[in-house]
Amino acid sequence: MASVSIPSLMRDLTGGLARVEAPGRTVAEVVDALNVAYPGVKARLCEGVRLMAGLAVSVDGRLTRLGLQQPVGPQSEIRFLRASEGG
Amino acid sequence: MANNKNFSVIGTRPPRVDAAEKVTGRAKYGSDAQLPGMAYGKVLRSPHAHARIVSIDTHAAESLPGVYAVVTSADLLSAEERAARVAAEDWGFLAACDQTLAHDKVLFAGQPIAAVAARTPTLAEQALALIAVEYEVLPAVVDVLDALRDDAPLLHPGLRTRSLAAPSEQPSNVAVYAQQLKGDPAQGFAEADVIVEREFRSLMVHQGYIEPHVSTAEWNADGKLTIYADTQGLFAVRDQVVWLLRLPMSDVRVTPLEVGGAFGGKNNSYVDVVAALLARKAGRPVKVTMGRADTFLGTGPSSGTVIRLKLGATREGRIMAAQAALYYEVGAYPGSLAGSGAHVMFGPYVFPNAQVDCYDVVVNKPPTASYRAPGGTPATFAMEALVDELAEKLGLDPLDFRLLNSVRNGSEDLDGDLYHHIGGVEVLEAAKAHPHYTAPLAGPNRGRGVAHSYWGNWGARSSCTITVNPDGTVGLVTGSVDITGTRTSVAMQAAEVLGLPLERVKSSVGDTDSIGYSDVSAGSRTTLATGTAAIRAAQDVIAKMSARAATIWEVPAESVTYQNGVFAVAADAEKRFTFAELAAQLPNTGNTVIGVANVDVGEWGASFAAHIVDVEVDPETGKTTLLRYTAVQDVGKAIHPSQVEGQIQGGTVQGIGWALYEGYVYNEAGQMLNANLLDYKLPTALDLPMIDPVLVEVPFPGHPFGVRGVGESPILPPPGAIANAIARATGARMTQLPMTPAHILKQMGKI
Amino acid sequence: MTKKTLVSATINGEETEFLCEPQQSLLEVLRDGLGLTGTKEGCNDGNCGACSVLLDGRLVNSCLVLAVEIEGRSVVTVEGLAEWPRLHPLQKAFAENDALQCGFCTPGMLIASKALLDRNPHPTEAEIRAWLAGNLCRCTGYDKIVRAVQAASGE
Amino acid sequence: MKPFAYQAPVSIEAAVALLAEYGPRARPLAGGTDLLVQLRRGASDAALLVDVKRIPDLTRITFDPVSGLTFGAAVSCAELCEHPDVRAHYPGLVDAVRIIGGAAIQNRATVGGNLCNATPSGDSIPALIVLGAEAQLTGADSTRCVPVRDFCTAPGKTVRQPGEMLVALRVPPPAARSGAAYLRFIPRAEMDIAVAGAGAWLQLAADGTIADARIALSAVAPTPLFVAEAGAALIGQRPTEDAFAAAAAIAQEACRPITDVRGTAEQRRHLVGVLVKRALRMASERVAS
Structure with a gap:
């Protein structure tokens, strides 16, 4: 199962847990699984079939352009991060 | 390609490929576009920071002889289309339209209302003066903390804060709220022996590029649009234009001309759509040029900020906890910079416990844009000033204190990501070992300050083609606008791989029809990512030429090697072509060889910088004079060391401007009082000492030659370093940017 | 419509005649009228120096000179610096010392530097900085520009 | 335009x-x-x-030890500061004129224009005031001379009537044992408008006491400000730091600064004190040399 870091502002949904595990072959599947265990997670992270604007996801320390479609391994670590920009 | 190999092109300092054109005045910039029959476009801007547009009467302007077209928001979006977009809640699109030409409301002084195209610039200005706009002025929100008050006027009555927290139905001026939490900050502070806490403020600042924005649009007879753009991203302009004008992408060609400076401010498109609208209505090419005031009022500066920071450390000098709240003005439309600021601010050090709350707040000022290390400079100022104060309270050397708490390979950042292949410690150690750090400070009222910084850099998408000419030269084309010398630094990487001298690589930037998609030249990505594309394209060239040699020689392709500029077969000394010899054979033996690559670089190396500055403060006037400046930075592998030095020197001076001189000054009605280069003060040559750059080369393994982005880091440390030097010279801790003489006198208790 | 005036002047060594309206600046006429776009507009109020030209050998901001004022006078722009194809020593020094990035301030910097070296062939660093204070550069931090002027002055 | x-x-x-x-x-x-x-x-x-730059009288600089300096209203700042007699005899004027803009502005801007523009921050005006300069105005029927101290009446307003033209400025010959200086404060090293400025002129008696003194200020009142009482307070005093401080305090009392984008009122009042002392110090050093 993938290990997901729960952003601090969402821990009201996980009973204060900062890290939880969830199954899935893609980020989207992991989010769906999380949403079952912790209802409301998906609505905070996603806007329809996309990640919320301004949000990025990293899998195993690498930012991914695929977003929710990014494949996830059985031991993967998933983090939701602020999307960045440059000058 | 190991970093320790002997390079023949990488690491040398040839004149940039665009130097001759630029020193002779022949280089064609956006503002130099001249097309037959071209008209001149000017934009009418709102004098009010917050107002309802009651009516716009363009009749008199349209009737002026020599005026070819007048456009307003109605020309951008018909009433029916607007109604449909409103029904579809397409707020992003509508906001982009309103920022191009305001519809029923203006949210900042300088917002475009209408535009005209006329035979001469004088006529265009006269026509602007004839446009009658009736406004109903509304109360303006100018200060970020005022915008947070419960009774503050709402800029966007429908705006709900974007956040991962439980959604609120309450409309707000907070566009984005984010938080990072690590460990247990309360516990961390409890374990700290010394705690320091301050509130820091900074004003909006502008990128200050010397060429104002300009765009020239021409509708061809086939109905397709060409834009000669002044931009950091040809595809960014294309995407904006096709989005707002609802055109097929294939109908819009964007040709980038030379860019007179950008620094993030030309990631966004401000006048391209207006030029296209005017040109369509006028039936002739139109060039829309912003003046300097337009540039201050109507483009995207960097946020003004309020940052509250609290740090705690043990007696031994270990930082135990941090608490921060960052309030960033994002201007009149939702945006996000505070999160970037927090990321940068907390990047250099290990914080076992931290809570960081970030608020992006809308105010009646221009919508902000990127500016060199976006969001980072005011945040680094706050952190470095407070870290310095903490070191002083602990009686520790400021660099030793930073070294003790510096992130290292394997350290965790606030997001929980691990640092790898970073040069933060190397940079701090190089600063400490630099003779400047121990040189005597002769004279009274002098002080030496240091500051450290982190910047994450960027990779992303780049495309490159390399065409082999029969005479052994090659043509290299990328989709990355060159503002800083990247045609040269990218070509040097291809030349190194191809085994050719730089003179035989003709390096140019394509247009949107001729080269694959490339992201904006921003985020210090071009030498890294476009360089990677050039390396891959060069490798493609070598592979294709090796295959051709194998065909000519009738040997298996894998038996052909290419080394030191020679294609050869190990087993047969007769079988030998120089690059030029094989290139000459190409037309007779098959097709032209074109190397192609496009990359999406997903990993890039962070960059650290430590600056040392000596200042003298006039105790009677509060004026700060810089005496000596040293800028140490981890640059990965310097492809063109002189250009890397130039990035460091230029970025440092922008940071010095932010520290001492620059800032948007507003009245209570939200009107900018210093929208000119007399009262918005960029540093001049006379305000500065030589900036001594020290390149620390800690290669980034994700790039074949070890390149890291270098452009953004140097803007980060100057405000903190200068504030710390002022503190040592005067005893006064500075908490506000710019650190004006008046503010310094006040902190010194003199006024 | 204001009546146009015929102006005769020497521009980059060539006798030139042009028609202009009285309110047109020398900068506007050079760029839009005569196609000499090497001279740049950065602020149009004398605070950036991008439009620097020599007027009878003296450094001026061409945005603050009316085109009608140059009747009978001599103007040198960046296009007049090189004796083609030989670059002026300052142009060569700027190219070789990486004294430019975006290059937009460069024509003005070169003209201002020429005005300086014409009156003071071996300026000190402080003299160079003081003289160039009216020419803003946002890219380079001035360091390499100062060094290029020093190199061109033979120091 | x-x-x-x-x-x-x-x-x-x-x-x-x-x-x-x-x-x-x-x-x-x-x-x-x-x-x-x-x-x-x-x-x-x-x-x-x-x-007016094609009128010969308006671009002429003349000096003789008896009648002093006369320069046309269209003489550029650079030409004035390059003139050997001006440099030798009027360093206090050069102080003020050479800091108006950078090199390119210097070649165009004129002291006559600076005066007619009548901004409170015009640097050359306090320098002219303390030197006792006069402005020559010529109209269709008459010519008159107005002391520079009376020339500016409000921001952007002067005594010049429609139809009149500023033709020349006349500065008295340098008096024996006199010295003048002008200083201003700006945030950058150059290319700025004065936040505050101070001009000072001193003449010493044979016994080393101050025989006469004049002080004028810029950017701290609606017009460049002549502070007669600050100069008067110095008469009979020795040119000491204490005397200068007392005069500076009078100037601080007399000024009427505002807060604007370039500086605050309290900063300006403070700077008047600093700059008057420094200008007096410089002026008295020039007497000695």
Whole structure:
């Protein structure tokens, strides 16, 4: 199962847990699984079939352009991060 | 390609490929576009920071002889289309339209209302003066903390804060709220022996590029649009234009001309759509040029900020906890910079416990844009000033204190990501070992300050083609606008791989029809990512030429090697072509060889910088004079060391401007009082000492030659370093940017 | 419509005649009228120096000179610096010392530097900085520009 | 910029006739470094610009030890500061004139324009005031001389009447045992407008006491400000730091600064104290040398 870091502002949904595990072959599947265990997670992270604007996801320390479609391994670590920009 | 190999092109300092054109005045910039029959476009801007547009009467302007077209928001979006977009809640699109030409409301002084195209610039200005706009002025929100008050006027009555927290139905001026939490900050502070806490403020600042924005649009007879753009991203302009004008992408060609400076401010498109609208209505090419005031009022500066920071450390000098709240003005439309600021601010050090709350707040000022290390400079100022104060309270050397708490390979950042292949410690150690750090400070009222910084850099998408000419030269084309010398630094990487001298690589930037998609030249990505594309394209060239040699020689392709500029077969000394010899054979033996690559670089190396500055403060006037400046930075592998030095020197001076001189000054009605280069003060040559750059080369393994982005880091440390030097010279801790003489006198208790 | 005036002047060594309206600046006429776009507009109020030209050998901001004022006078722009194809020593020094990035301030910097070296062939660093204070550069931090002027002055 | 007509007369008579014909809608054009910016911003309006730089009298500099210095209203700052007699005898004027803009502005801007523009921050005006300079105004029927200290009446306003032209500035010959200096404060090293400025002139008696003194300020009142009482307080005193401080305190009392984008009122009042002391110090050092 993938290990997901729960952003601090969402821990009201996980009973204060900062890290939880969830199954899935893609980020989207992991989010769906999380949403079952912790209802409301998906609505905070996603806007329809996309990640919320301004949000990025990293899998195993690498930012991914695929977003929710990014494949996830059985031991993967998933983090939701602020999307960045440059000058 | 190991970093320790002997390079023949990488690491040398040839004149940039665009130097001759630029020193002779022949280089064609956006503002130099001249097309037959071209008209001149000017934009009418709102004098009010917050107002309802009651009516716009363009009749008199349209009737002026020599005026070819007048456009307003109605020309951008018909009433029916607007109604449909409103029904579809397409707020992003509508906001982009309103920022191009305001519809029923203006949210900042300088917002475009209408535009005209006329035979001469004088006529265009006269026509602007004839446009009658009736406004109903509304109360303006100018200060970020005022915008947070419960009774503050709402800029966007429908705006709900974007956040991962439980959604609120309450409309707000907070566009984005984010938080990072690590460990247990309360516990961390409890374990700290010394705690320091301050509130820091900074004003909006502008990128200050010397060429104002300009765009020239021409509708061809086939109905397709060409834009000669002044931009950091040809595809960014294309995407904006096709989005707002609802055109097929294939109908819009964007040709980038030379860019007179950008620094993030030309990631966004401000006048391209207006030029296209005017040109369509006028039936002739139109060039829309912003003046300097337009540039201050109507483009995207960097946020003004309020940052509250609290740090705690043990007696031994270990930082135990941090608490921060960052309030960033994002201007009149939702945006996000505070999160970037927090990321940068907390990047250099290990914080076992931290809570960081970030608020992006809308105010009646221009919508902000990127500016060199976006969001980072005011945040680094706050952190470095407070870290310095903490070191002083602990009686520790400021660099030793930073070294003790510096992130290292394997350290965790606030997001929980691990640092790898970073040069933060190397940079701090190089600063400490630099003779400047121990040189005597002769004279009274002098002080030496240091500051450290982190910047994450960027990779992303780049495309490159390399065409082999029969005479052994090659043509290299990328989709990355060159503002800083990247045609040269990218070509040097291809030349190194191809085994050719730089003179035989003709390096140019394509247009949107001729080269694959490339992201904006921003985020210090071009030498890294476009360089990677050039390396891959060069490798493609070598592979294709090796295959051709194998065909000519009738040997298996894998038996052909290419080394030191020679294609050869190990087993047969007769079988030998120089690059030029094989290139000459190409037309007779098959097709032209074109190397192609496009990359999406997903990993890039962070960059650290430590600056040392000596200042003298006039105790009677509060004026700060810089005496000596040293800028140490981890640059990965310097492809063109002189250009890397130039990035460091230029970025440092922008940071010095932010520290001492620059800032948007507003009245209570939200009107900018210093929208000119007399009262918005960029540093001049006379305000500065030589900036001594020290390149620390800690290669980034994700790039074949070890390149890291270098452009953004140097803007980060100057405000903190200068504030710390002022503190040592005067005893006064500075908490506000710019650190004006008046503010310094006040902190010194003199006024 | 204001009546146009015929102006005769020497521009980059060539006798030139042009028609202009009285309110047109020398900068506007050079760029839009005569196609000499090497001279740049950065602020149009004398605070950036991008439009620097020599007027009878003296450094001026061409945005603050009316085109009608140059009747009978001599103007040198960046296009007049090189004796083609030989670059002026300052142009060569700027190219070789990486004294430019975006290059937009460069024509003005070169003209201002020429005005300086014409009156003071071996300026000190402080003299160079003081003289160039009216020419803003946002890219380079001035360091390499100062060094290029020093190199061109033979120091 | 709105269209206007342009004339470049070659005599004072012709220029004055044009000014009389057009009235307030005619503006004399000297260096243009302020006027063109005002016109472009729409802050000022003109139907006719009368370029006065082709009038020989307006571009002439003359000096002799008896009658002093006379320079035309269209003499550029650079030409004035390059003039050997000006450099030798009027360092206090050079202090003020050489800091008006950078090298390019220096070649166009004029002291005459600086005076007629009448901004409170005009650097050359306090320097001219403390030197006792006079402005020569010529109209269609008459010529008059006005002390520079009385020339500016409000921001942008002067005693010049429509139809009159500033022709020349006259500065008395340098008095024996006198010295003058002008200093201003700006945030950058150059290219700025004074946040505050102070001009000082001192004359010592044979016994080393101050026989006469004048102090004038810039950017701290609606007009450049002559502070007669600050100079008067120095008469009979020795040129000491204490005496200078006392005069500076009087100047601080007399000034009426405002807060604007360039500085705060309290900062300006504080700077007046600093700058008056420093200017007096410099002026007295110049007496000694």
